[in-house]
Amino acid sequence: MTATSTRRRTGSPRPSRGSAVEWLRRPRPPLAPPRWLTIAGIAVGAAALAVVPLVNPSYINLTVTLVMIWTLVGLGLNLLVGFGGQVSLGHSAFFAIGAYAVAVGGEAGIPHPATLAIAAALPFLVGYVLGLPALRLHGLQLGLVTLAMAMATPAAIRALEPLTHGSRGIAIDGDPPAWIPLAHDQWVYYLALAAATIGYVVTRRLARGRLGRSFVAVRDAEIVAETLGVDVWRTKTRLFAASAAYAGVAGGLYAMLLEFVGPENFNLTLSISFVTLIVVGGLATVPGAVLGALFVQYVPTxxxxxxxxxxxAAYGAVLIAFAFFLPYGLVGLVRAALGRLVARLPGRRGT
Structure with missing residues (x-):
């Protein structure tokens, strides 16, 4: 009996520190909940999100709207960095272009739903042009170019004073049209909800489709992808353009929410927050944009x-910790925690 007990003790040792780290770093497949649970979750989530601005005070609506705005940025940046493998530290520039497109367009008398279309189109064009040097630049070089763009953005805004009003900024009327019976915070909330929902669905389809596979192929083995028929030039320029458009729409919504834009809103810290968002949420994962957005909104508070x-200090510590211990971000942690539970549910897909 003693020998048996000894064998049991030796055969089931406590996880060592090294094995715990390995468990955290282990890649895991996406959760595949049963269809009934997916449908129920979507229905409950949609109903809850639709009701939030109607039953909460404006300051809560403001923070939830910001989460959706950060989610939109994270979706686009994750397409570029996570799925495409292209380094960008300058998405605050695209965010600023979108914000000023809404502000300047509003001054010109263009209604705000239309200015949001401009906020997508202008960064799309700039991102496409920026994607051209990305054909020759890789890794650190590309990161430095985009970092320089982010650093130059506030100065460029001040230099374009006839258009941007320089350091004085631009006040924005973000109220809904007279025929829509919503307060300002509710109106922007629903616009952000619609944009984030569309962005999430589009990103999910891209990631799972042929175009998403070409993104990953360019990320993992560019030369091999080219020999297999992937148009690397078109793939990279599409990546930058699409990612910039996401950030532009988010910037436009941000301007409408705050009803003011100025150069101090688009400093380098904003770009660092965006990078933190996708690293914490989970690179190359669509739900990671949501989890990362929650982090960058509430942890700094x-x-x-x-x-x-x-x-x-928290951003620095978190980035180091996630790089070493949680390379798959919060999404990887959620998959690890819920994987076995989901596998036991009746009607699970893949069984």
Whole structure:
């Protein structure tokens, strides 16, 4: 009996520190819940999101709207960085272009739903042009070019004073048309909800479709992908253009929400927040944009209550921790925690 007990003890050792780290770093397949659970989750989530602005005060609507705006940025940036493998530290520039497109368009008398279309089109064109040097630049070089773009954005806004009003900024009337019976915060909330929902569905279809496979092929083995018939030139330019359009629409919604834009809104810290968002949420995952958006919205609020410098320190510590221990982000952690539970549900897909 003693020998048996000894064998049991030795055969089931406690997980060591190394094995715990390996467990966290292990890649895991996406969750495949049964269809009934997916439909129920979508129905409940849609109903809850539709009701939120009607039953909550404006400051809660503001923060939830910001989460949806960050989600939209994360979806586009994850297409470029996660699925496409192209480094970008300059998405605050595309975000700013979209914001000023809405502000300047509003001054010209263009209605805001139309200015959001302009906020998508202008960054799309700029992103396409930026995608051209990406054909020759890789990794750190491309990262430095996009970083320089982010650093130059506030100065460029000030230099274009006849158009952007320089450091004075532009006030925006973000109220809905007179025939829509919604308050300002509710109106922008529903616009952001529609944009984030469309962005999520489109990104999911892209990631699972032929175009998404070409993105991943260029990321993993560019030369091999080219020999197999993937048009690398077109793939990279499409990636940058699409990713920039996401950020532009998000920037336009941000301007409508705050009803003001100025150069101080688009500093380098914003680009760092965007990178943190996709790393924390999970690179090359669509749901990771949502989890990362929740992180960048609410964690800085908590840390700034401790110290004004705590947010930057928290970002640095989190990026290091996720790089070493959670390379698949919060999505990987959720998959690890819920994988076995979902596998036991009746009617699960793939069984």
């Amino acid at each position: 908590l840390t700034s209550s401790i110290s004004p410098a705590a947010t930057g």
